[in-house]
Amino acid sequence: MVFQVHFWAPTFKWGISIANAADFAKPPEQISYPQQTAVTVTGVIWSRYSTVITPRNLNLLTVSLAMAGTGFYQLSRKIRHDYFSETEPVASKE
Template identity: 40%
Template sequence: MLSALYQRSMATIGRRVPERLQPLWKHPAGPQTVFFWSPLFKWGLVFAGIGDLSRPADQLSVKQYSSLAATGFIWSRYCLVIIPKNYSLCAVNFFVGLTGAYQVARALNYQRKQQAALEK
């Protein structure tokens, strides 16, 4: 039932999409698929990582950001192997990996400085 409703909705919306945007609308990774919406919403992880730049380094979880970095970089590669290639998902995963790696670097640098201060 929901599938039929979805199909009718997309057909109705598709008739209203301007002719010049029809190639995007009909693309295998276009707005009618999860391949479009997943990257769009995943940018929230990137924005959250950027928002955490103002968080003190002692409050960052190395494990959490390590896993974000690893999954971001792993899925970036995977996005270029699947069919259809999903460059927007690749880009967002790459930036998830970058923000995760940067936060790990901040946290480890803080821990290293704390350890050096204790040894003095």
């Protein structure tokens, strides 16, 4: 019996990558570490999986690489803002 990998799931995952790319204009303060970590790790894991299954699913590979890339870029924006920005932290008023 031959099993086929259905193409709708990877196709709908493009929505996550497109939404993540649309958030490039979002201020870094509003980026979520857990969300972007999940997007990045999911992209990496499914990229690997898409290359070892038979038959290889190139749609899943490309969308997963896009997810990993956009997630990694968002994480790098957040890390640069939180740890390497030149702005002084706001002192709390007591």
